Amino acid sequence: MNDMRQMTGLGRSIENNSFDVINQEVGPHDFTPSQWEVVRRVIHATADFEYKHLMMISEDGIKSGIDALKKGCPIITDVQMIIAGLNKARLDAYECSTHCFISDDDVIEVAKEKNTTRAIEAMKKAHQLGLLDGAVIAIGNAPTSLLELCRLIREEGVRPALIIGVPVGFVSAVESKEEVLDMVRKEGLHAPYILSRGRKGGSTIAVSIIHALLLLSTKDYQ
DSSP states (O other): OOOOOOOOHHHHHHHHHHHHHHHHHHOOOOOOHHHHHHHHHHHHHHTOTTHHHHEEEOTTHHHHHHHHHHTTOOEEESSHHHHHHSOHHHHHHHTOOEEOOTTOHHHHHHHHHHTOOHHHHHHHHHHHTTOSTTOEEEESSOHHHHHHHHHHHHHHOOOOSEEEEOOOSSSSHHHHHHHHHHHHHTTOOOOOEEEEOSSOOOHHHHHHHHHHHHHHTTSOOO
């Protein structure tokens, strides 16, 4: 497996030219080569160079995510939109399964009864099904999903292989990402992460990060 990009020659040329433009315009940065592959793909997906300053990647984030994917880990998402954007053939290469419970009837019912959010109850359901340990968890829309994951890590001992925490929005989006950083940096809990600080993020960002990791998995990375 040398390259997971399913492109024509012209398509690959366009993508490579786009990356060349990004490399020329981005200026100096402190990312490692593998971290830059992730950040560059985020910039490519958004045409937004601010992500150079917003992306935060833990020292073990890239390796932990790639190792988990190569072992066929489950990928848990907060919304179906992320799953829809993922390349099924790339995931099938490692037999990775995808899971999103936010639209399940039982999740909706419990969220209404408790007056919580579907995102919270969906994350709880993933935990109840034993899917979170060793998983890649990609959150692009629902800050409450990320906050619930942090609670499960603290209180239930959940240990995901990688948190992709890039929820977009104005309410709790900033705080949810800072919660991950506090949990790791201040509390010393082990939780490899790739985050976008601030309000920016979204499903497109989450998808681009997972695709970057899948492509890195086919080559030597640092």
